[in-house]
Amino acid sequence: MKNNNFLHKHQKTLAPLLSLVLIILVTASITPGFLSIQMVDGHLFGSLLDILHRATPTALVALGMAVVIGTRGIDLSVGAVIAISGAVTAVLTVNTDFPVWLVILCALGTGVVCGLWNGILVSVFNIQPIVATLILMVAGRGIAQMITEGQIVTFHSDVLDAIGNGYFLAFPIRVWIAIGMIVLTVLVMRKTALGLFIEAVGANVRASRLVGIEARLLVLSAYVFSGFCAAVSGIILAADIRGADANNAGLWLELDAILAVVLAGASLAGGRIYLLLTIVGVLIIQTLTTAILTSGLPAQYNLVVKATIILAVLLIQSPKTRQWVSAVFQKNNKGSAKS
Amino acid sequence: MINERNLPILATLLVFILLYGFGMYEYKGFRDTLVFSNLLTDNAFLIVTAIGMTFVILSGGIDLSVGSMIAFIGVLMAYLITNTGMHPLFAIGIALIVGVAFGAIMGVIIAFFEIQAFIVTLAGMFLFRGLAYLINLDAVPINHPFIYGLYDIYVPLPGRGGLTFIAMAMLVLLVLGILIARRTRFGMNVYALGGDSHSAALLGVPVKKTTIKIYALSGFYSAMSGVVFAIYTGSAYPLAAVGVELDAIAAVVIGGTLLTGGVGYVFGTFLGGMIQGIIQTLITFDGSLNSWWTKLAVGGLLLFFILLQKGIVVWVKKRSAA
Numbered sequence: 001m002k003n004n005n006f007l008h009k010h011q012k013t014l015a016p017l018l019s020l021v022l023i024i025l026v027t028a029s030i031t032p033g034f035l036s037i038q039m040v041d042g043h044l045f046g047s048l049l050d051i052l053h054r055a056t057p058t059a060l061v062a063l064g065m066a067v068v069i070g071t072r073g074i075d076l077s078v079g080a081v082i083a084i085s086g087a088v089t090a091v092l093t094v095n096t097d098f099p100v101w102l103v104i105l106c107a108l109g110t111g112v113v114c115g116l117w118n119g120i121l122v123s124v125f126n127i128q129p130i131v132a133t134l135i136l137m138v139a140g141r142g143i144a145q146m147i148t149e150g151q152i153v154t155f156h157s158d159v160l161d162a163i164g165n166g167y168f169l170a171f172p173i174r175v176w177i178a179i180g181m182i183v184l185t186v187l188v189m190r191k192t193a194l195g196l197f198i199e200a201v202g203a204n205v206r207a208s209r210l211v212g213i214e215a216r217l218l219v220l221s222a223y224v225f226s227g228f229c230a231a232v233s234g235i236i237l238a239a240d241i242r243g244a245d246a247n248n249a250g251l252w253l254e255l256d257a258i259l260a261v262v263l264a265g266a267s268l269a270g271g272r273i274y275l276l277l278t279i280v281g282v283l284i285i286q287t288l289t290t291a292i293l294t295s296g297l298p299a300q301y302n303l304v305v306k307a308t309i310i311l312a313v314l315l316i317q318s319p320k321t322r323q324w325v326s327a328v329f330q331k332n333n334k335g336s337a338k339s
Numbered sequence: 340m341i342n343e344r345n346l347p348i349l350a351t352l353l354v355f356i357l358l359y360g361f362g363m364y365e366y367k368g369f370r371d372t373l374v375f376s377n378l379l380t381d382n383a384f385l386i387v388t389a390i391g392m393t394f395v396i397l398s399g400g401i402d403l404s405v406g407s408m409i410a411f412i413g414v415l416m417a418y419l420i421t422n423t424g425m426h427p428l429f430a431i432g433i434a435l436i437v438g439v440a441f442g443a444i445m446g447v448i449i450a451f452f453e454i455q456a457f458i459v460t461l462a463g464m465f466l467f468r469g470l471a472y473l474i475n476l477d478a479v480p481i482n483h484p485f486i487y488g489l490y491d492i493y494v495p496l497p498g499r500g501g502l503t504f505i506a507m508a509m510l511v512l513l514v515l516g517i518l519i520a521r522r523t524r525f526g527m528n529v530y531a532l533g534g535d536s537h538s539a540a541l542l543g544v545p546v547k548k549t550t551i552k553i554y555a556l557s558g559f560y561s562a563m564s565g566v567v568f569a570i571y572t573g574s575a576y577p578l579a580a581v582g583v584e585l586d587a588i589a590a591v592v593i594g595g596t597l598l599t600g601g602v603g604y605v606f607g608t609f610l611g612g613m614i615q616g617i618i619q620t621l622i623t624f625d626g627s628l629n630s631w632w633t634k635l636a637v638g639g640l641l642l643f644f645i646l647l648q649k650g651i652v653v654w655v656k657k658r659s660a661a
Contacts, residue, residue, distance in 0.1 A: 136638070255464075
């Protein structure tokens, strides 16, 4: 029985990884040169690197989303926070003499304030997370438009250019930033008690309070972290296009982020999250998108394919399906035992 | 003594009257019936969507797919009319059946696989938008004498205003929604589910069947909204109605329906949709304010109503405990 449980756990970990490998192999068989990586002008170049490059903003947002989902919450406002922090980055670069580090600090601070707002609504006022973050999702793009005064603000800054499109040690700088944040988060969540506490709060708020966990502060900090991650993503996206677009920056990104967390096997009911698998989930989504684009299939198939895969994964992951499947297996086992 | 359950909708009514009164006091043009009838016509598709959403939220669920459904139904209708030469009435009929069927399928997944409504309808949101792209990538006009004929149906009101076909269709759907919520067994079951699904099941409410019906009904209303939107704009566009799900949820919440389910009125949703329209109209009348003020104002109102509901719930609990 114990052995069975162990296998069961590993199956879960392996499923997203195998899906990623499968998708890469299928794409590679359809698209010649998909796996090839070349050195051009001192940096690596190829479809796989392009996937990493494009996946970075989503990966950052998904990291924060995973922590929030771990507390049994959800953050719908990340797209709006991306727009706001991008707007702050652009407007401060254009309108002030602030040095770049101060601009970035202000943009990050904006994200933290947004997260604090969400966190206070959820943990102090006890408002359902979907609803609490919906407010900023609705009003956030309005705030971003207000900051940019309704314009698409374009800017130039060498440092920001480097963040958006530069390379370091043959890898895109933005990928390094993402790796750094992922490693830090995983270390904090796995090597300190914080991760355990967050999952405990997600699993059962009352029980965790009885053992002395300050649930409110933990939930609050989860949303702050999500806001911070969204702000980093917002800076990268603004730096990438050298401008801030209040209406379109980060549009639909919250959905990809939530999808990635779910693909990684996290339960939306809270209590267990898998940070590294979430990143695998992001890579699955980005590889699919790239695969659809490079396979010659019209881009409009993208959404339908994505939706079909989400539904399939949801149905497979559903505890009900597992119950039914195991019921069928048990019947078969009994049948074979008799014969 | 006012029942505390009715406080949110009374607050909604008060906000509606205050905003409208402010408009009439500040701008002479606001007093004409034209403004009112324009509010009915311009917000018809939002209100129709929000009526369906009211049932979902009353039951304690959420439907994020409605905006995409509007776009998909519009594009489907345009395709049937212009590419196959089908009569608009048949096209509308098919579009509605498709909408109800897709809603019911989402309901089945939510009810039988016990997956959160939020994530299922999120997948639906992707799917319907994608299907809309598959049919057509561009905006297409819907040219048909029958559709033009609908624009001629018009009931003049005293003053310069009048009821368009779209406004009347919305009002009919509103009355239908109120009747379903208040006068049918299904309506009672929806309220029971939202109040406490566990005790509802113990009391013999068919939880799964009701859940499927709720999402089918939401599918019907958002498909109807797609039809209204297509007639309103005279065209169909796969990128239409992006973000309408949020406006619809906002309309329901501002209309006084409790997001935890069980408490609320379809008529409140109508007021909630109209309030959003009034805010937009006031901002247009002012002229110096930009369009993003609408988003901030709606966000602010949303917060106000959520906190108000929260306060009432806490207050009631304290009183019943004492």
